[in-house]
Amino acid sequence: MKAFQNKNLKQTYNVIIFISSSLYFSCSSSQNSGEIAVQEIAGESPYTLIVEAESLHDISDKARLDEASKGKSVVLSKGEWLAVDANFEEAGRYRIEVTGTPVGSDTSVVWMEDYYDNPDGRTYDVTGKMTNSPSFDIQSYTVEGTPFNQGLHKMKVYVSGGTVDIDNVIFTLMKPHKASPEILTQTYEGNEWELVWSDEFDGTEIDQSKWTFDFGDWGWGNNELQYYTDNRSENARIEDGALVIEARKGDLGNEWTSARLTTRGNVAFLYGKIEFKALVPRERGNWAAGWTLGNTYVDEKDWPYCGEIDILESVGYEVDDETGDGIAHATVHTPAYYFKIGNQISNTKDVSKIAAEWHTYAVEWTPSEINILVDDVPYYLYDKTANEKEWPFNIPQNIILNLAMGGGWGGAQGLDPTVTSQKFLIDYVRVYQKK
Ligand SMILES: [Ca+2]
Numbered sequence: 001m002k003a004f005q006n007k008n009l010k011q012t013y014n015v016i017i018f019i020s021s022s023l024y025f026s027c028s029s030s031q032n033s034g035e036i037a038v039q040e041i042a043g044e045s046p047y048t049l050i051v052e053a054e055s056l057h058d059i060s061d062k063a064r065l066d067e068a069s070k071g072k073s074v075v076l077s078k079g080e081w082l083a084v085d086a087n088f089e090e091a092g093r094y095r096i097e098v099t100g101t102p103v104g105s106d107t108s109v110v111w112m113e114d115y116y117d118n119p120d121g122r123t124y125d126v127t128g129k130m131t132n133s134p135s136f137d138i139q140s141y142t143v144e145g146t147p148f149n150q151g152l153h154k155m156k157v158y159v160s161g162g163t164v165d166i167d168n169v170i171f172t173l174m175k176p177h178k179a180s181p182e183i184l185t186q187t188y189e190g191n192e193w194e195l196v197w198s199d200e201f202d203g204t205e206i207d208q209s210k211w212t213f214d215f216g217d218w219g220w221g222n223n224e225l226q227y228y229t230d231n232r233s234e235n236a237r238i239e240d241g242a243l244v245i246e247a248r249k250g251d252l253g254n255e256w257t258s259a260r261l262t263t264r265g266n267v268a269f270l271y272g273k274i275e276f277k278a279l280v281p282r283e284r285g286n287w288a289a290g291w292t293l294g295n296t297y298v299d300e301k302d303w304p305y306c307g308e309i310d311i312l313e314s315v316g317y318e319v320d321d322e323t324g325d326g327i328a329h330a331t332v333h334t335p336a337y338y339f340k341i342g343n344q345i346s347n348t349k350d351v352s353k354i355a356a357e358w359h360t361y362a363v364e365w366t367p368s369e370i371n372i373l374v375d376d377v378p379y380y381l382y383d384k385t386a387n388e389k390e391w392p393f394n395i396p397q398n399i400i401l402n403l404a405m406g407g408g409w410g411g412a413q414g415l416d417p418t419v420t421s422q423k424f425l426i427d428y429v430r431v432y433q434k435k
Pocket residue numbers: 200201202241242426427428
């Protein structure tokens with residue numbers, strides 16, 4: 001699901017920041033004893049503005065730099081950035097608000113990048129492109145759901161379109177991080193598969209002892225268009241014995257809404273067979289996936305060290321509108337083999353009527369091999385286990401089911417403008433061990 005992440009981060013940014021004032025400010029908010037500071041750091045570029053903010057403890061507890069920096073806003077034009085140091089006391093999913101006033105009539109575009117100090121050179125787009133609405137004097141460029149680990153994050157806020165007089169950056173904790181407390185470890189010796197966990201989606205409501213919702217619209221590292229809602233039946237529900245994930249256009253003030261369900265926070269799995277039966281949507285612009293991320297994932301810096309197994313990825317533009325024939329993609333991402341260094345190991349399989357009939361997609365995972373199958377036919381093998389970089393798969397993985405719209409891969413050939421709803425159906429998810 002991350003195959004195209006960070007593709008826009010290979011550019012070199014070499015810009016000068018104009019700072020109207022570079023003094024040190026501090027203040028305390030009513031509910032947070034932490035200091036908020038705006039500071040110019042000697043030793044780095046003298047034109048780099050460093051913003052330091054203590055982390056936030058709950059959704060009502062905001063650190064606002066505008067009180068501290070009143071009259072000290074910073075004007076950034078296309079291609080310019082300023083540094084934002086944010087020290088998060090708590091890991092979780094955050095709302096990011098960049099407030100400021102657009103200057104001129106060009107559409108202004110703002111985005112943020114995390115971990116520019118990462119020693120391995122990988123940085124992360126944590127907002128996607130945020131655009132303003134021209135109907136207010138003071139603008140808020142806002143996204144929700146961005147994961148941040150505890151600790152210091154060295155970030156940059158960029159203006160990549162127009163000019164913006166930036167007042168502040170606000171991080172608000174929306175949901176604390178929770179790894180899966182229950183780990184199911186499957187045996188893998190033997191000849192018969194034994195069911196150990198499943199959701200048949202045969203009830204009337206989504207079982208929240210099994211699934212939680214990853215919500216928000218931070219672009220998910222791929223500039224995806226959708227806002228994933230949090231347990232909203234319009235986007236995720238049980239219907240006729242199947243989970244329906246529905247992407248809806250022009251919904252709730254967003255370009256698209258959709259849903260992303262995960263077992264993270266409830267149960268993670270180590271080894272065994274994970275299988276689901278699904279019917280993917282066929283329209284151009286969608287990107288449906290059933291996959292896993294390691295339980296050690298807290299924010300983007302943990303990837304690909306946490307490991308990722310893409311059991312199924314399907315993009316709508318590869319599906320034949322008439323027949324429903326399409327292509328299943330299988331990939332794993334590891335620290336040794338992942339997209340950013342261009343060597344991730346993938347395979348594809350043509351699937352007849354992938355968007356017209358039900359098919360099963362599965363991974364068989366042992367301490368030495370990952371096999372991926374369509375309709376019980378294996379077509380992908382990953383067996384590189386020389387070291388932890390090649391094989392991060394001795395840690396439990398959480399299952400994820402989602403339907404994205406647009407983004408680097410799903411949107412590579414645009415979106416069908418006539419389509420207003422797309423549905424990804426999952427009949428069941430089952431986990432087995434060998435005995
Ligand atoms: Ca079912």
